[in-house]
Amino acid sequence: MSPPSSEQAPVAEAPMGEMPSAPSFAEYLARRLMADKGFEPGTHPEAAELVDVSDAVLTYSDGYSCVIVCIVDREREPSRRFTLETPVLERVGKACLHYSGTVSGTKLPVGLQFIEVGRGPVTLEDRERLERLRLGLFNKVHLHAMHVDTASGEVWANTWRRAMVSRGHVRGLVQQPRRVEESEDEVAEAPERAPVLTVALLVSLALAFAAEQLFAVGAPGTGLLAPGIETLVALGGLSSRLVLEHGQWWRLFLAPLLHGDLIHLLLNGFCLWFGATVLESMVGRTWLGLLLVVSALGGGALSMALHGDSVVSVGASGALMGLLAAVLAVSRRLPTGQGRVEVQMMAMQLLVPSLIPIAMSRTGNAVDFAAHVGGALAGGVVGLWLARVWKREHATPPGTRWAGALSVLALGAVVVSVFFAVGSREGW
Known part of the structure; x- marks a missing residue:
């Protein structure tokens, strides 16, 4: 929709008469x-x-x-x-x-x-x-x-x-003193980045779903290529009882990689492609990695806090809600205009419906609303902080080195978690 022109309804002229030296x-x-x-x-x-x-x-x-x-x-x-x-x-x-x-x-x-x-x-x-x-x-x-x-x-x-x-x-x-310039300070343009990490994340989700098919345990679930609840638990599904009582912390890192069926995977893959592509181009791979980890852990923590011992949660939804919230927080660095609006509206269209109980965790067709809210809160807080401290004249956000270090540690935790999950399968 094009903006209105002054010819449609022109701005009213100021009354004629003595004009002050400075604009009102x-x-x-x-x-x-x-x-x-x-x-x-x-x-x-x-x-x-x-x-x-x-x-x-x-x-x-x-x-x-x-x-x-x-x-x-x-x-x-x-x-x-x-x-x-x-x-x-x-x-x-x-x-x-x-x-x-x-x-x-x-x-x-x-x-x-x-x-x-x-x-x-x-x-x-x-x-x-x-x-x-x-x-x-x-x-x-x-x-x-x-x-x-x-x-x-x-x-x-x-x-x-x-x-x-x-x-x-x-x-x-x-x-404040009046500014002479006709537009706000220009935001430094981010360097061009190929969505390398985004593609790697999508491949990781696909490989994890393939593992659910290859190493299935017990009866299959309901849905297209849906693994059963036993398979999800064996491969790292999140359960507060197993994490808090049995010390299986590694489930916090593996559960976001698992999905309840093919539709669940495709929906989350689309959200990941949008949110991660926008953030990777704006904040870079290190901050994208940190936002993913913080959002996933925030979603998992709130899920365990609010759900009973019988609930097993899987899916990247919590992490994705955090990415979408972060997109909204840092989108003000995008140039004013249609492009920024389209990014913000797409993020809202994906985020808002997911913060009400309609998205499924696919374990017994239950809604893991807590994981969505926890992920959105965690990612949103980090995104707002980043937008606040990121100076407009800097092309890259601050703290890239320590964000990268934390992301590498999180990647190491995922690798270690895989070995723990393999070891735990002996009891299934």
Whole structure:
């Protein structure tokens, strides 16, 4: 979906009269939103009513998200107010719903944000007026109003609901010195990397599944090429009783390599290809390896903590949820535009459904929801930390050496785990 052009509904011109020597904060805010957030001047034809009551109207529309920001410049004209009522805004927002996309069968909402900029604190009258600009939590039109006091640097908002232009972002712009550049600091481009580790991981999963067929024990399971529960336990399926009571820690490293049937393997293989390819190209192989290990261990730990002794968990899902969460965390380093949005939306479409009980662990057709959540939490925390400490001007993330060392240790643990699993098969 192409962004709106200013010809569809041009940005309203500032009132004529004496012009100050420096641009008002409202003008600066509009420029920063275009440079930092990817907004375009103007809006869709269905929202043309917003232009008449605003000094600037900006729109972000990428085929998934549709957010319209209306700015009222009360520094230039203190009597200016945003005058449209909630029913009108709901009608306008619903008319623009066809510009938003769909994730997992759910239509994404349209966001309408209203920012009034003045030189004083929000008055009781203005607060009551802006408070009325809100709709129900499950309404497909999200309204969000703010008042900016340029004298004190304070920003008031009528709701804590998350918005694309957040209260914190606006507060940072009004409190910090104005930037002269027209765009945010460029992110150093990562070196080109072939997905070597990604391919190696896919081969490893395929070999592990082949081992399940060659070294099967007992009756087969239900499903396409499904091994039985005895086979999964013999080859390293995760069980809290076997790990905690019998000290078989190596199951934490082998269980993510095993799968309940061919469909289980193919679904996880697709998720792995997407998440690992994105991360390998952005953060490199050492950090990808560490994220995999941390996510797999996090998923296994929460699975053991929440499940009973009778549950045996297998599959790479926990590790994959961690990779997808990490993709969302570090995706801000991707250039603003359609490419970044497509990566984020794909990660969300794979991650969100997996965090509700619909993905199967394939051991008795049970849902290992805990492993998914544990993996996503572990990978997400590491990804957020990495995004925070990774300087924009650096092409590679920090800590690559120790991340690589930990990844090598984890690989060694996997190799040792294979020998433990072979030794334990004598009792089966």
